[in-house]
Amino acid sequence: MQIPFERIVQDHGLAVLRVCRALLDEHRAQDAWSETFLAALKAYPDLPDDANVQAWLVTIAHRKAIDELRKNPSEVLAEVLPETEVGQAGRPEARIMDGELWQAVKALPQKQRFVLAYRYLGGLSYAQISQILSGSEAAARRAGSDGIKNLRTHWKHAQMLEELS
Amino acid sequence: MSERTAAVPATRDEERILAELNKKFVHDARSQQLIEISYRIVDSPIGALLLASTEAGLVRVAFETEGHERILEVLAHKVGPRILKDDRSLDDAARQLDQYFSGSLQEFSLPLDLRLSTEFRRQVQLELGRIAYGRTQSYAQVAEHIGKPKAVRAVGSACATNPLPIVLPCHRVLRTDGSLGGYLGGLDVKTQLLKLENPEFDGGEATLF
Structure with missing residues (x-):
């Protein structure tokens, strides 16, 4: 039995937003979020119960992001997010989620960026990621660990990452 | 890291963005006619009420005690899962209920969708709308009015499964002896509604004798 779609928006809206923001600039990330949920709403009655x-x-969001990146690949990498000021002082995770993480993740090669976004923001397993990216699970795992290594080298909050991992 | 990161609650920035995105999403879904049921929750003197409507009309009014989440699940199953909360929908229903509770409206005028009821129950439930404000009838009288005088128990079931309480006033149906019978929202609520409509209503005290 399918649950009301409203609950799906409530339960997964944040994760999908974080994934979209890790892949695209702010404006297009929001467009991708909207398109993802509209496409999902359309297809929802046919989604198997299990x-x-x-x-x-995340798979739908991935397709939307790929479309956007194909249309305009350069903008994303060139973009530098402004340092978001702190919404919730004393909550380093909040500051990271508000901008710093995106900045760091966006500097990574595309495949590593996809894998990290889907693994850590989308909560997917490497098996699921390999399906989305049409590759092997081992390759996804490798891109993930390379991505983490890269972040550790270049991101100023490497220590935070250590705490999170 | 995955669990920790996934558990990081929305920042204020994210909350703000999500609220805006959600508003736009509901608007787009509505204009693309992708919503099977929209709903909102309104406050009332008898607690929060869930109002749900299809394209055809009001399909469900549910008391808080029924469990709004559970009712939405039932609607997903029986009507369709494309259900969205839309605070800008159901304005007429919300306004008329407000007026009803403030005593300034006696008869609802809303498009209704009784697809959740079988044909017989639909017949009974529509009949309820003919019982005047402030008046009551017995289950037996309602059975007579629909031309099925022996179907008293079935009338009781139709009242008990009324998907549109208050709007279709099943609270105006009592037992022949004047006692309250049952009510989905609880007997306190039934009494409260009857007293709102008629301050002299005795509260179904006939049960005591």
Whole structure:
């Protein structure tokens, strides 16, 4: 039995937003979020009951992001996010989620960026990621660990990452 | 890292963006006619009420005690899962309920969708709309009015499964002896509604004798 779609938006809206923001500039990330949920709403009645909803949504978001990146690949990498001022002082995770993480993740090679976004923001397994990226699980795992290594080298909050991992 | 990161709650920035995105999403979904049921929750003197409507009309009014989440699940199953909360929908229903509770409206005028009821129950439920404000009838009288005088128990079931309480006033149906019978929202609520409509209503005290 399918649950009301409203609950899907409530439960997964944040994860999908974080994934989109890790892949695209702010404006297009928001467009991708909207397109993802509209496409999902359309297709929802046909989704099998036992499907992993978050993996399904991230897969749709991935396609939307790829479309955007094909249309305009340069903007994303060139973009530098402004340092977002702190919404919730004393909550380093909040500051990271508000901008710093995106900045660091966006500097990574595309495949590593995809894998890290889907693994750590989308909550997907490497098996699920390999399906989305049409590659092997081992390759996804390798891109993930390279991505983490890269972040550790270049990101100023490497220590924070150590704490999170 | 995955669990920790996934557990990081939305920042204020993210909350703000999500609220805006959600508003736009509901608007787009509505204009693309992708919503099977929209709903909102309104406050009332008898607690929060869930109002849900299809394209055809109001399909469900649910008391808080029924469990709004559970009711939405039932609607997903029986009507369709494309259900979205839309605070800009159902304005007429919300306004008329407000007026009803303030005593300034006696008869609802809303498009209704009784697809959740079987044909017989639909017949009974529509009949309820003919019982005047402030008046009551017995289950037996309602059975007579629909031309099925023996179907008293079935009328009781139709009242008990009324998907549109208050709007279709099943609270105006009592037992022949004047006692309250049952009510989905609880007997306190039934009494409260009857007293709102008629301050002299005795509260179904006939049960005591």
